[in-house]
Amino acid sequence: NVSRQSTIVAARRYDTDPPKAPASIDVNYDSTRHIVLLSWDRSSDNTLRGVVVFRSIGADGKFAQKSRLLQATVFTDGDVKKGQKYYYRLRAYDTSGNYSDFSEPIVITAGRTR
Helix, strand or coil: CCCCCCCCCCCCCCEEEEEEEECCCCEEECCCEEEEEECCCCCCCEEEEEEEEEEECCCCCCCECCCCCCCCCCCEEEECCCCCEEEEEEEEEEECCCEEECCEEEEEEEECCC
């Protein structure tokens, strides 16, 4: 006894590889506009969906999400107070829902240029 052939099933490998964390992050304080500017290198990963910026005002590591998913390689933080120290970390997300490790923390004191 031989059955009829089954219907064709399409399959693809599911991407479980996380993207790399953003690199070469630069942070500066713009004293004219009183904002913190972050920028980073564009990833060569063609599955990258974007980057999210996280911020903390303490070195204790309690970071809160500060941006939406960004496709640009810059972020402007206008919610800063002169003299306050800020810590930033970035995380990359890809089109399969994977996310990178956090970048190393970047520290800046608003009101001081680097």
